[in-house]
Amino acid sequence: MTTLDADLAVLGLGAAGSSTLWRCATRGADVIGFEQHTPGHPHGSSHGHSRLFRTALVEGPQYVALAQHALRLWRELEQTDGTELLSLCGGIFLGPADGRLLPPILETIEAHDLPHERLTTAQIRSAYPQHTIEDATVGIRDPGTGVLRSEAGIRAAVRAAVGLGARVRTGERILAVQPGDRGVEVRSTGPEGERTWRFGRVIMATGAWTAGLLPGLSIPMQVRRTLLTWFGAPDAEQFGPGSFGVFLHEADGYLAWGAPALEGYGVKVGLHDLPAPAVADPGRNPLEVDPAEWAEVAAWVSRRLPTLDSADVRAEGCMYTHTPDEAFSIGIPRAYPGVVLAAACSGHGFKHATAVGDVAAALAVDDEPPVDLTPFSPDRFG
Ligand SMILES: Cc1cc2nc3c(=O)[nH]c(=O)nc-3n(C[C@H](O)[C@H](O)[C@H](O)COP(=O)(O)OP(=O)(O)OC[C@H]3O[C@@H](n4cnc5c(N)ncnc54)[C@H](O)[C@@H]3O)c2cc1C
Structure with missing residues (x-):
C-alpha cells in the first residue's frame, strides 16, 4: 500500500x-x-x-444559511486570533422599487425574516445626504451588513x-x-x-x-478582470463606518457597491457590471490599472457621491471567476x-x-x- x-x-x-x-x-x-x-x-x-459582508443577499435566499454560518465562524476566528475582522456597521440598499436590486433583497429578507427598515426617498435624503438619488429611489436599511478585512x-x-x-x-x-x-x-x-x-x-x-x-x-x-477603486473623502467624518456604512445602489444602469473610508483607505466604490475583459492567464493579471479602466467608475462617483474627490483615485486590478x-x-x-x-x-x-x-x-x-x-x-x- x-x-x-x-x-x-x-x-x-x-x-x-x-x-x-x-x-x-x-x-x-x-x-x-x-x-x-x-x-x-x-x-x-x-x-x-476589505470585502462587504451581507446577509440580506441580492444573490438569493439560498445563500442566507451559508452567510449566517459564516458569520458565526468569522466571530469564532476573531476570538481565536484576537483580532477584529468583521465590523457590522450596517448599510443602505438604494434603487427603484421595481428594479433588479431591491426586489430580490426583499425576497431574501422575507424568506428569512431578517431585520431591516424601509426608507422613503425623503428619509434617504435626510439620513444619507452623501448619496445623490433619483426621485423614485427608495431604500432598505440593513443592520446586518458590514465590512470584512480580507x-x-x-x-x-x-x-x-x-x-x-x-x-x-x-x-x-x-x-x-x-x-x-x-x-x-x-x-x-x-x-x-x-x-x-x-x-x-x-x-x-x-x-x-x-x-x-x-x-x-x-x-x-470564466475569469474576468475587475477593479478595486478607492476615492478620497475630503470630509472623512461624513464617510466613516458610522455615518456612511456600506451601500449598494442601482443607478445609471449599474449596480454599484461601496464600503466606508476605513483604516487609511478611501471610500471603496465599484460597479458590479462594468464590462470586464476575459483573463486568459490568471497569473498575468496586472495589479496596476490604467486610468482609462476606472474612468466609468469615477464618472459614476461624481454623479452619485459628489462630495467624494473623483480625481483622487487609488486602483488595483483583481479577478472575478464567473459560473453561468x-x-x-x-x-x-x-x-x-x-x-x-x-x-x-x-x-x-x-x-x-x-x-x-x-x-x-x-x-x-x-x-x-x-x-x-x-x-x-x-x-x-x-
Ligand atoms: C473587486 C472585487 C470585489 C469583491 N467584493 C466582494 C464583496 O464585497 N463581498 C464578497 O463577499 N465578495 C466579494 N468579492 C468576491 C470575493 O473576493 C471572492 O469570491 C473570493 O475572494 C474568492 O476567493 P478564492 O479563495 O476562491 O480565491 P483566492 O482568494 O484568489 O484564492 C485562490 C488561491 O489559490 C492560490 N493558487 C491558485 N493556483 C495555485 C497553484 N497552482 N498552486 C498553488 N496555489 C495556487 C492563489 O495564489 C490564491 O491564493 C469581490 C471580488 C473582487 C475581485
Missing part, C-alpha cells in the same frame, strides 16, 4: 482555502496547505483590504490552522492534480524543486486557477473523485469563506455538511 504524505491537502490558501485549512484542522485532520505565493498576497481575488482574515485563518497542527507550504505551485484508485496524486514545484505528493483527499481552493488545473470539470468557469448562474461550486465533482471543490466565485464569495471552508472540510472528512449544498453542486450543468 502506498503511504500518504497527509490525509488531506488544501490547494490554494486564499479566502476559501485558508478557512478550509482551519476547519480541517479543527476537525483534527492531518492536513497540508499549499500556496503559490504567501497568504494575503495581492495576485488573486481577495486583496484590497487579507487579515486569510492570515488569521492560516495562523489558527497552524496553531492546531496544520502544515503550510508557501511559494509552492501546484502543477497537476491526478485522482487515482488510492488517493490523489499532486505534483508541485517550490523552493526545493519539483515533487510528487500523495493524499487521501484534496480540496481545491485555487480560485481563478481552478479550471486550468481541473480541465475535466463540467461547470464552466453566478453560483458557487462546492462538492465532489463526478469527474474527480477524491477532490472536493471549494469555489466561492462570481464576485460575492468572500463573506461566505469561513462557511465554505467548513462545508468543504466536512465533505473531506465524510462529515455531514452543516449547510445544504444542493444549489452549489459542481455537476449542476451536466
Whole structure:
C-alpha cells in the first residue's frame, strides 16, 4: 500500500482555502496547505483590504444559511486570533422599487425574516445626504451588513490552522492534480524543486486557477478582470463606518457597491457590471490599472457621491471567476473523485469563506455538511 504524505491537502490558501485549512484542522485532520505565493498576497481575488459582508443577499435566499454560518465562524476566528475582522456597521440598499436590486433583497429578507427598515426617498435624503438619488429611489436599511478585512482574515485563518497542527507550504505551485484508485496524486514545484505528493483527499481552493488545473470539470468557469477603486473623502467624518456604512445602489444602469473610508483607505466604490475583459492567464493579471479602466467608475462617483474627490483615485486590478448562474461550486465533482471543490466565485464569495471552508472540510472528512449544498453542486450543468 502506498503511504500518504497527509490525509488531506488544501490547494490554494486564499479566502476559501485558508478557512478550509482551519476547519480541517479543527476537525483534527492531518492536513497540508499549499500556496503559490504567501497568504494575503495581492495576485488573486481577495486583496484590497476589505470585502462587504451581507446577509440580506441580492444573490438569493439560498445563500442566507451559508452567510449566517459564516458569520458565526468569522466571530469564532476573531476570538481565536484576537483580532477584529468583521465590523457590522450596517448599510443602505438604494434603487427603484421595481428594479433588479431591491426586489430580490426583499425576497431574501422575507424568506428569512431578517431585520431591516424601509426608507422613503425623503428619509434617504435626510439620513444619507452623501448619496445623490433619483426621485423614485427608495431604500432598505440593513443592520446586518458590514465590512470584512480580507487579507487579515486569510492570515488569521492560516495562523489558527497552524496553531492546531496544520502544515503550510508557501511559494509552492501546484502543477497537476491526478485522482487515482488510492488517493490523489499532486505534483508541485517550490523552493526545493519539483515533487510528487500523495493524499487521501484534496480540496481545491485555487480560485481563478481552478479550471486550468481541473480541465475535466463540467461547470464552466470564466475569469474576468475587475477593479478595486478607492476615492478620497475630503470630509472623512461624513464617510466613516458610522455615518456612511456600506451601500449598494442601482443607478445609471449599474449596480454599484461601496464600503466606508476605513483604516487609511478611501471610500471603496465599484460597479458590479462594468464590462470586464476575459483573463486568459490568471497569473498575468496586472495589479496596476490604467486610468482609462476606472474612468466609468469615477464618472459614476461624481454623479452619485459628489462630495467624494473623483480625481483622487487609488486602483488595483483583481479577478472575478464567473459560473453561468453566478453560483458557487462546492462538492465532489463526478469527474474527480477524491477532490472536493471549494469555489466561492462570481464576485460575492468572500463573506461566505469561513462557511465554505467548513462545508468543504466536512465533505473531506465524510462529515455531514452543516449547510445544504444542493444549489452549489459542481455537476449542476451536466
Ligand atoms: C473587486 C472585487 C470585489 C469583491 N467584493 C466582494 C464583496 O464585497 N463581498 C464578497 O463577499 N465578495 C466579494 N468579492 C468576491 C470575493 O473576493 C471572492 O469570491 C473570493 O475572494 C474568492 O476567493 P478564492 O479563495 O476562491 O480565491 P483566492 O482568494 O484568489 O484564492 C485562490 C488561491 O489559490 C492560490 N493558487 C491558485 N493556483 C495555485 C497553484 N497552482 N498552486 C498553488 N496555489 C495556487 C492563489 O495564489 C490564491 O491564493 C469581490 C471580488 C473582487 C475581485
